[in-house]
Amino acid sequence: MLKIQNLDCGYGRMKVIDAVNFEVGAESVGLFGPNGAGKSTLIAAVMGMVRPWKGSIELDGKRIEGAETHVIARMGVALVPQERELFPGMSVQDNLILGAAYIPHAKDHTSDQMEQVFSLFPILKERRTQYAGTMSGGQQRMLAIGRALMSKPRLLILDEPSLGLQPSIVAEVFEVLKALKSTVSILVTEQNVRESLRAIDRGYVLENGRIVLEDSAEGLKTNPHVIKSYLGL
Amino acid sequence: MVMKRRTAIIAALSIAAAVVLILWKPTVLIYGLQAAGLYAAVAIPMGLVLGIVHIVNLAHGEFMMVAAYAAYFGCKALGMDPLLAIIPTAIVTAVFGWVIFQLTIRRALKAPELNQLILTFGLAIAFTQTINLIFTSQTYKIPLDYVSASMDIGDLTFGVWSFVFVAVAIIFAYGVKFFLTKTMTGKAAVAVGQNPRGAAIVGIDVYRTYGLVFALALALVGAMGALFLTKSAIFPSVGSPFTMKSFCLIAMAGIGNIPGILGASVLLGVSENFLRAFRPTRDWAEIVFFVLIIAVILARSLKGRKS
Ligand SMILES: Nc1ncnc2c1ncn2[C@@H]1O[C@H](COP(=O)(O)OP(=O)(O)O)[C@@H](O)[C@H]1O
Ligand SMILES: [Mg+2]
Numbered sequence: 001m002l003k004i005q006n007l008d009c010g011y012g013r014m015k016v017i018d019a020v021n022f023e024v025g026a027e028s029v030g031l032f033g034p035n036g037a038g039k040s041t042l043i044a045a046v047m048g049m050v051r052p053w054k055g056s057i058e059l060d061g062k063r064i065e066g067a068e069t070h071v072i073a074r075m076g077v078a079l080v081p082q083e084r085e086l087f088p089g090m091s092v093q094d095n096l097i098l099g100a101a102y103i104p105h106a107k108d109h110t111s112d113q114m115e116q117v118f119s120l121f122p123i124l125k126e127r128r129t130q131y132a133g134t135m136s137g138g139q140q141r142m143l144a145i146g147r148a149l150m151s152k153p154r155l156l157i158l159d160e161p162s163l164g165l166q167p168s169i170v171a172e173v174f175e176v177l178k179a180l181k182s183t184v185s186i187l188v189t190e191q192n193v194r195e196s197l198r199a200i201d202r203g204y205v206l207e208n209g210r211i212v213l214e215d216s217a218e219g220l221k222t223n224p225h226v227i228k229s230y231l232g233l
Numbered sequence: 234m235v236m237k238r239r240t241a242i243i244a245a246l247s248i249a250a251a252v253v254l255i256l257w258k259p260t261v262l263i264y265g266l267q268a269a270g271l272y273a274a275v276a277i278p279m280g281l282v283l284g285i286v287h288i289v290n291l292a293h294g295e296f297m298m299v300a301a302y303a304a305y306f307g308c309k310a311l312g313m314d315p316l317l318a319i320i321p322t323a324i325v326t327a328v329f330g331w332v333i334f335q336l337t338i339r340r341a342l343k344a345p346e347l348n349q350l351i352l353t354f355g356l357a358i359a360f361t362q363t364i365n366l367i368f369t370s371q372t373y374k375i376p377l378d379y380v381s382a383s384m385d386i387g388d389l390t391f392g393v394w395s396f397v398f399v400a401v402a403i404i405f406a407y408g409v410k411f412f413l414t415k416t417m418t419g420k421a422a423v424a425v426g427q428n429p430r431g432a433a434i435v436g437i438d439v440y441r442t443y444g445l446v447f448a449l450a451l452a453l454v455g456a457m458g459a460l461f462l463t464k465s466a467i468f469p470s471v472g473s474p475f476t477m478k479s480f481c482l483i484a485m486a487g488i489g490n491i492p493g494i495l496g497a498s499v500l501l502g503v504s505e506n507f508l509r510a511f512r513p514t515r516d517w518a519e520i521v522f523f524v525l526i527i528a529v530i531l532a533r534s535l536k537g538r539k540s
């Protein structure tokens with residue numbers, strides 16, 4: 001699905017991602033690391049929002065580094081950004097519709113997809129005429145996930161989906177991820193490693209722009225470095 | 234509830250003012266409304282570009298001037314009535330706008346807004362001076378019979394042609410509103426305006442959308458250029474006041490409120506004609522928009538401080 005090889009990128013002259021190799025197949029993959037490690041930057045590079053300096057990014061064998069964001073989105077990569085990036089002055093329903101409207105393989109299935117999103121997040125159905133910007137942080141996160149699912153993605157990327165959410169909603173979000181695992185490849189970045197280990201098959205640890213560890217969820221759970229730095233035991 | 238009461242008060246005051254004017258100085262109301270139609274019809278395309286996708290275009294009035302020249306020489310060459318030139322001028326101006334957008338404005342979108350300001354100010358000067366060089370500062374006008382059509386009510390006689398601008402303004406306002414709320418391209422334009430990053434993430438070609446909205450607005454500007462020609466003589470700087478007045482009207486209506494531009498235009502048009510009706514205040518009419526915009530901004534910031 002997604003294959004990143006020897007990737008360098010950054011901002012201005014500051015290198016943030018350093019020789020990263022990374023892969024997501026038909027599975028659910030976690031990307032862990034402390035604040036500022038470069039998780040969001042790596043995702044920005046995949047989405048065409050940050051230009052790679054070196055290395056390659058392949059989607060199903062096609063090179064996509066340097067492609068524009070909307071082109072990558074139309075190829076079936078959906079992003080739930082850390083900052084959500086909703087359309088605050090539009091209704092929940094219009095936000096969802098726009099999630100599918102410009103994706104060739106999704107735009108004819110808008111109503112089916114919307115029903116599915118509403119069944120995952122009933123609150124969105126209740127609030128469908130409300131402006132996105134007037135909803136709580138947790139509801140906005142659900143809407144961002146819903147909007148991404150509207151595009152019938154082949155690869156769903158979530159950047160710190162639990163950030164700023166109360167524990168009950170975090171649990172709900174990871175339940176949804178677990179349920180989606182069988183139908184879509186997932187890449188999720190998190191600082192909340194404990195919760196996300198339940199929803200992933202495999203994970204990487206990114207520190208200072210370098211991959212320092214790669215293992216199965218089980219392996220990570222018992223890894224001394226992960227336990228010490230991320231599970232706080 | 235509060236909102237409704239305020240709207241009701243404004244409506245009541247406006248009706249009272251209108252009744253007083255009809256009894257006292259009916260021509261102020263009639264010519265005020267006609268002027269309002271023209272102002273609004275020119276301002277609405279800017280409202281689309283500025284209010285919805287947040288592109289600052291200081292060459293707005295100058296684009297209309299260029300369109301009017303194109304319509305004039307097109308009509309002359311083909312012996313055509315300007316009314317028949319409306320649609321062709323709209324198309325030509327849209328294409329022209331799209332090209333200018335791709336060549337210049339597009340490149341300034343990621344830079345701070347000051348760059349757009351300077352760039353489009355430069356475009357305005359370039360348009361005016363180019364037209365001045367080619368056609369000199371001479372005025373051009375197409376004489377048309379139907380423009381002097383008038384109507385009598387009692388002992389009151391007034392020209393009616395300019396009511397066409399009122400009709401066009403209403404069509405533009407509700408047409409644009411329909412576009413933004415009912416068509417997918419319009420929704421995408423709103424989305425791009427509210428969050429360009431979010432729009433790209435859902436697969437919207439952000440720069441194409443900016444270009445489309447700009448071209449669409451310029452189609453309306455082009456149509457107005459041809460229509461303007463029925464009524465007025467044209468000369469190189471004929472468009473400039475419309476840039477300032479359009480800005481003023483959009484600020485008064487509130488950024489993004491397209492139908493609100495209609496109301497703001499009525500206020501401006503009637504105020505101008507009211508001042509013009511009395512000898513001592515006649516010369517002040519041209520700057521009343523300035524007073525209005527200051528009043529509105531003050532009122533808004535006071536309200537903002539309270540809440
Ligand atoms: N738009 C930007 N411009 C410049 N530097 C940035 C930008 N975004 C992030 N950075 C820097 O890049 C580094 C990695 O940030 P980020 O990718 O957001 O990390 P993470 O998502 O792992 O917390 C940080 O040092 C951050 O300050
Ligand atoms: Mg981040």
